[in-house]
Amino acid sequence: MNQVTILASIAAIHALAIASPGPTFAVVMSYAVKGDRRAGLLLTLGVVLATLTWALAAAAGLGTLLASFPLAYRGLQLVGAAYLIYLGAKLLIGMIRHKGPATPHAASEPVSGLEAIRAGFITNITNPKVVAYYASLFGVMIPAGAPGWLFWSAVAVVVVVSAVWWIAVTLFFTVPAVSRAYVRAKPVLDVIMGVVLIALGLRLAVFG
Template identity: 35%
Template sequence: MVSGVQMLAFVGVVLLAAMAPGPDFIIVTRHAAVSGRRAGIATGLGIASGVFVWAVVAALGVASLLAASAIAFTIVKLVGAAYLAYLGIKALIGAWRRGETLTATTQLSTVRPWVAFRQGLITNLLNPKCAVFFVALMPQFLSGTSPRLDQTLLLSALAVMVTAIWFTVLANLVGLLKRFFTSAKVRRVMDTVTGTILVAFGIKIATD
């Protein structure tokens, strides 16, 4: 049985991990700033769904196989890096196009909630560091060599709840500034900065 103290400790560790600047943080911030709170929240829920998957497979020992297999880990790492680079390049191309057609009536494209959710989910699932994180974390809070299903689901649910709450708060805070970010000039800067960061994260993951 997972005690209350263990649950609080688990929640604290997951919250700190979620708050750490990384691809998840950047993509939620970008969608909330450009497309509004709904898109930001949808992105956060996609990330939380990815967290649930990693928490469950880590508890079941599947993720440990990924962490132990150099080939599998490298494949996930390179695919994830390529996806982040794709999102970053896409943002940079958007910034470049806006730079050429910058007018007061420029129509700014937004991301639909479902697309934002999917991008959040894929970004998290293709981040091999999430697998390593939960492989190291979950066994510390599960009793016995064969953890019970209720313990696994409880901790997984807590991880999802903490992640979803944090990114919902973040999306709402950033979403309050949506009017500022819908300026064509500001949007161009936003796309350039976030695109560059996403490409940098992709390179970092690929070469880590």
């Protein structure tokens, strides 16, 4: 394969990978669906910054390093699991505290920019499987002896694909019609999302 084909293949594989439902998708949707586009986009920024961090870490060989130190790998998993459980519990507690008829005014609580960026970053950065994924993706798709610029171009490709996907998800769930539907379904959705996040956290903690 030539370099363009390699980069296009990496983009396609990565697009399919991040489109699969998982903790990051659950968190992005839970923020964006509130109708706060600014918070949703800032959360996406945090996710993309974590993506860049892990992709660069893969470039530096951190995947191999973590595999050599299973306790460090497990520690990162437990931190990520704890954060997902915290986010899920926060949703459930918030639903209980604000139990009652949903209104457009009460449906969206203000979220600081720093909190949104931090939530996106921590959700993605505390999943050590991500660096293993990038290391495998680059290792399989980029042939031995390839020029250095090809590897760094691959890093840029996965970051751009991630940004485009998560921005698209955020913009979709902040469409007024979607937000209005969320207001009506908020109590049920908060319970579902809270349970999903807690379940994902428990799964990561127990099974890795």
